[in-house]
Amino acid sequence: MSIAPACPSPIQRHETVQMAHGAGGRLSQSLMQRVFMPHLSNAFLDMLDDQAKVELPAGKTAFTTDTYVVSPVFFPGGNIGELAVNGTVNDLAVGGARPLYLSAGFVLEEGLPLSELETIVSSMAEAARKAGVMIVTGDTKVVGRGQCDKLFINTSGIGIVREGTALSCRNLKTGDSIILSGSVGDHGMAIMTSREGLSFHSGIMSDCTALNAMIEAVLDAVPSVHAMRDPTRGGVAATLNELALSSAAGMEIHEGSIPVRADVRGACELLGIDPLHVANEGKLVLSVSPEHAQTVVGVMRAFECGRDAVIIGSVVADHPGTVVMRTAFGSRRIIDLPLGEQLPRIC
């Protein structure tokens, strides 16, 4: 549908989302014009058709989806909007794809302040710009008070898979070095410490960021990287287990090599949580032949988000499917897949 030329009235502080904003009528148009379009306007979205039509470069297409339900929606180091962009960008990038286009589907709770929504939308636009992707199609639904918690955002993404990579979580090889891009647990602990009743003024910030530029540089330098994952829900522990299980490979990790910020470690101890089980939103785990490991670490360290990149262990022929940690004291313990959820609504 076409809308009037953009001269939207400014958002007033007291204005909130109403049921009628989701009804497809005049107020839906007004929400588009006043909140979404000023930030997200581009040649595709401006068409306001039911679908965007894009030209994709040659190659296989990567397609991914994620719904973000993080609570609180504003947290130290970010908000649900930039998380929704970065998370989906990263899900494409770890598959060896260049992220190109995103969709954005909003579920808004009646009563959500429009000013909060605008801040979130503006963060999405900024994150998309930084990551080099465009939000080309969208949808907004409104549900009554108490029928969702503030807002949920789904982003789906499409990208083009690089030629010449064979990234797969089934592709680990014995002898591979396991590389981690930086400190673990920052995002999850930022959420935890910002939740009501648990805020102990820690200064912990989410690591929420887009990894695609760093991944592109790593694959330019070493196209033969065997597997990549971003360790989000379930933390590094879940990612290592998924890789080991999928490849039926053993893994040995050196506890002392895993970077954990002192404040994150402290918060984890206080809450009785293993930092390896805590979600990250701007970290990368990869598996590569040992002769390329130092090259990869070097490339990663040139990026802010890979500054603390380090080899944390290797793929071993023993105990296929099991991840074993060598502790600082020389003992060994199994890093298990977490059973359930210590930290709900982390992303």
Add this chain to the structure above:
Amino acid sequence: MSIAPACPSPIQRHETVQMAHGAGGRLSQSLMQRVFMPHLSNAFLDMLDDQAKVELPAGKTAFTTDTYVVSPVFFPGGNIGELAVNGTVNDLAVGGARPLYLSAGFVLEEGLPLSELETIVSSMAEAARKAGVMIVTGDTKVVGRGQCDKLFINTSGIGIVREGTALSCRNLKTGDSIILSGSVGDHGMAIMTSREGLSFHSGIMSDCTALNAMIEAVLDAVPSVHAMRDPTRGGVAATLNELALSSAAGMEIHEGSIPVRADVRGACELLGIDPLHVANEGKLVLSVSPEHAQTVVGVMRAFECGRDAVIIGSVVADHPGTVVMRTAFGSRRIIDLPLGEQLPRIC
């Protein structure tokens, strides 16, 4: 991640969604294996990677997204699962695209019976099979009791735009015939009458269905169709207004020609709602040169979902941007874009 060979334990009647099902750990895997994979398994989804990698045929790619929050999730004639598949298939098809691949993002409320979820997932699989599309990537989040209402489903879709069509809501031409594929208001009134306190045993069923096969046949016969839309939220009134506004064209509609089922008309009168403002989920509105109108109607009538296809009016040079209804009594009234929402959470 790889999961154990499929030999899932059957769902017990008392089992419900738990927070841990959304945590990325063992219970997340169990939910995949027991509820999702038995119905949705295919070569792409079985990879359980963070993204699907698909080969698209040559041509422009259409990309769309919609989040479904319909309440109740089971309604006469369908459920949220088939609605989520058909709605997104239709959003691609009305753009002249052949729908190919869908993503599915679930937000589940803690306590949702697993048996209900399984019925919904099974309906999605069936709807996807019927429409000829594959669900290739997905995501599941769980939120606490009272933090969403049962479940919301986002589906995004990609398809390939047909060559040789120029469908656009900005493409209406004076003299065009406006064609509607069948009766209006069925979906919205099925939802309304099934809601608590409003159930008057009407027998009204949702028209929820995929339109892509019919649209493909219409475009095979008449590639020059000027514009297509599926009149969902806001009903036929909103769709006609969007087309008229986007094309800066006038429209004249003949009230007597618009099919409305007697029970839908009765329910609308009881509730004081204009059936033209009520959502449909399996109807098509299109604009085509008058010399092709009968051909299009003929093609549509060969399909169950187009059995009652009819010319309802035409594009006129007068009153650009305004849709005028000629009533059965010869008087004229403007069909306005509804301001807000008489029927929340209809899709």
